[in-house]
Amino acid sequence: MDFDQLLQATQVWAGENAWIFQVFIVVFFVLLFNFVQRRVLRKLHDRLKRTRNPWDDAVIQAVQRPLSLMIWVVGISVAAGIAAQKNDASGLFSAIGPLREVAVIACIAWFMVRVIANFQDSVHIGEEGMDHTTVDALSKLARASVVITAALVVLQTLGFSISGVLAFGGVGGIAIGFAAKDLLANFFGGLMIYMDRPFSVGDWIRSPDREIEGTVEKIGWRLTCIRSFQKRPIYVPNSVFATIVVENPSRMSHRRINETIGVRYVDEGKFPEILKDVEKMLRNHEEIDDSQTLMVNFNKFSESSLDFFIYTFTHTTNWVRYHQIKQDVLFRIASIIGSHGAEVAFPTSTIHVPEGIQVGPEVTT
Numbered sequence: 001m002d003f004d005q006l007l008q009a010t011q012v013w014a015g016e017n018a019w020i021f022q023v024f025i026v027v028f029f030v031l032l033f034n035f036v037q038r039r040v041l042r043k044l045h046d047r048l049k050r051t052r053n054p055w056d057d058a059v060i061q062a063v064q065r066p067l068s069l070m071i072w073v074v075g076i077s078v079a080a081g082i083a084a085q086k087n088d089a090s091g092l093f094s095a096i097g098p099l100r101e102v103a104v105i106a107c108i109a110w111f112m113v114r115v116i117a118n119f120q121d122s123v124h125i126g127e128e129g130m131d132h133t134t135v136d137a138l139s140k141l142a143r144a145s146v147v148i149t150a151a152l153v154v155l156q157t158l159g160f161s162i163s164g165v166l167a168f169g170g171v172g173g174i175a176i177g178f179a180a181k182d183l184l185a186n187f188f189g190g191l192m193i194y195m196d197r198p199f200s201v202g203d204w205i206r207s208p209d210r211e212i213e214g215t216v217e218k219i220g221w222r223l224t225c226i227r228s229f230q231k232r233p234i235y236v237p238n239s240v241f242a243t244i245v246v247e248n249p250s251r252m253s254h255r256r257i258n259e260t261i262g263v264r265y266v267d268e269g270k271f272p273e274i275l276k277d278v279e280k281m282l283r284n285h286e287e288i289d290d291s292q293t294l295m296v297n298f299n300k301f302s303e304s305s306l307d308f309f310i311y312t313f314t315h316t317t318n319w320v321r322y323h324q325i326k327q328d329v330l331f332r333i334a335s336i337i338g339s340h341g342a343e344v345a346f347p348t349s350t351i352h353v354p355e356g357i358q359v360g361p362e363v364t365t
Contacts, residue, residue: 022079023079026075026078026079027075027079029075030071030072030074030075030076033071033075034068034071034072037067037068037071038064038068041060041063041064041067044060045057045060045061045064048060057118057122058115058118058119058121058122059115059118061114061118062111062114062115062117062118063111063114063115065110065114066107066108066110066111066114067107067111069103069107069110070103070104070107073100073103073104073107074100074104077096077097077099077100077103080096081096098157098158101157102154102157102158105150105153105154105157106150106154108150109146109147109149109150112146113143113146113147116139116142116143116146117139117143119139120135120136120139136194136201136219137191137194140221185237185238185239186221186222186223186237186238186239187221187222187238188238188239189237189238189239189240189241189242190219190220190221190222190224190238191221192238192241192242193219193224193238193241194219198241198246198248199216199246199248199250200216200219201216201217201218201219202215202216202250203215203216203248203250203251204216204248204249204250205226205246205247205248205249205250206246206247206249207244207245207246207247208245208247209244209245210240210244212226212234212236212244213226213228213229214226214227214228214229214234215227217233219238220238221238222237222238223235223236223237223238224236224238224241250317252317253317254289254292254313254314254315254317255313255314255316255317255322256311256312256313256314257310257311257312257313257314257325257326257329258309258310258311259309259310259326259330260299260307260308260309261307261308261309261310261333261337261344262302262304262305262306262307262344262345263305263306263307263308263337263342263343263344263345264304264305264306264342264343264344264345265304265305265306265345267306267340267341267342267343268306270340270341270342271298271306271308271342273340274308274336274337274340274342275296275297275298275308277336277339277340278296278308278310278333278336279294279296281329281332281333281336282294282296282310282312282329285329285332287314287315287316287325287328288312288313288314288315288325288329289312289313289314289315290312292312292313293311293312293313294311294312294313295309295310295311295312296308296309296310296311297309302345303347304345304346304347304348304349305345305346306345310329310333314326
């Protein structure tokens, strides 16, 4: 075989297999473009980290992986289309177009779900005054809306009638509703919690109707997780909260001090001045809110003491700080009683011996 024949054979082979070079070029440019966009987005992300706005960081973080996947999907579909033009595989390659469209829709939905999740994390970290329970609810609703919309668009792309799907969903929803009424009750119970907001994540709640008390850790669509003070998790179906009374001590405006203190009967003459000084001390105490109900009154004659009660409210609602203030108030009351030469009473018994009876040692015969 001479050189001309070799050259002619090479040209024929190259003409017949030119699609291989085209596929190689497409894959090469996909790799190059993906590499470039990753470098650009990484540098852009590093620059945006220096700004105070967290939203741009959330968008950049969300777009990186879906964009890479979309580049590969489009590139591979183009390469597959080139191969389909040369090879007789119409049955296999006819699905390239619909699969590409479905993959692109999935990438867009993935990007939007990641953006919503990043926005939620940014709000939790940066916005102290934001109600995190509301943010969680809106985030879940937004992600559910994105997923449902993407699913309907995919069905429409694949040739299914959305109206028929929705009609089937309406009929099927009735049957599912009867079969899963407890699940739906919990779902709407969670929705009512998000709308009415009787409590939020982090609140201390309790129910006098049930043995439920602790700190809310998570509010899901079906269950609410409460961490008891024994550090045990309590999982409560959301529908339960529609039938029980829930107290939320975390939202109290003040904490109450309500104590009864007894003074000896022998200190009866000093009792009125003690009450005046205790009330004066409470009104001048920096941690007591005297704009609220404040009472210091003689309460009753007990068996071994004259009892008076104090009824007042602290400014703070913090549990630890409240007990520190209460301790200080009780110490001051004890000091006031002692300053008047009186004493706090304790249970005693007095025996009265009738006249004529001599108390002495026992006489034995």
